[in-house]
Amino acid sequence: MRMKTIAPLAAALASLANLAWAGTIDPAKPAVCAMIETFECVPGENCIADTPEGINLPRFIKIDFAANKAYGEHASGEERSADILTQKVDAGRIILQGIQNGNGWTAMIDQATGNMSLSIAGSQVGFVIYGACTQM
Template sequence: MRFESAGLAAIFLLSGACAWAGDFDGSKPLLCATIDGHACDPGLACERALPADLGAPRFLSIDFTKKIISGPNRATPIVSMSKAQGQILMQGTELDFAWTVALDTSDGEITLTLTNRHDALVLFGDCTAM
């Protein structure tokens, strides 16, 4: 009896995981929250802080159809987007920074980098389908 219940629970959890996986394949718009940030300058150790304390938005939306990433104050076009094994890579420029977003297509985790000739920001977060 226990094994049957465990088996049913495993099937239920796996079927739910398959449904979630489709949320991050670029077919649905996403709402992403930045959770952790690191500000890096040449010759210094990176400073860890909340993204908002570094001037980064707390929330971003990704619209794959319009090829736009939006924050609370501005939107920026996705200039380059490619699907690689297990991830979607997006790139663009905004306010004299080059940025890259790597989206994990299995669980919606994101890693973002913003760089210019003086410094870099590295942000980590999670997305959900809208």
């Protein structure tokens, strides 16, 4: 009886996963990215694993490539946006760069997989964030 319940659920989840990652990330259309793993690094110390909320980032970020903007909403409801100053596609990867609150950031999104890496450089502190993006 239990297998009869699990099999349709597994098939449904597999279909959703295929639907979510079908095709490539097209910078002509908006995307949404989930922040999954975060690390905070300072000189002379080991990097510390944290959550997006722990380093004051929203869990999800919407990227509007056409408007050169990234938007996010914190759990508190506070909304933030960042200007994308440069945007390039190279070797199947979308590279975004910007400056916010005196910190520089660079994001890379693999167009085929949606995998994302984001780095933020501050004064004597750096953050590395790994996530995944999908087309909206």
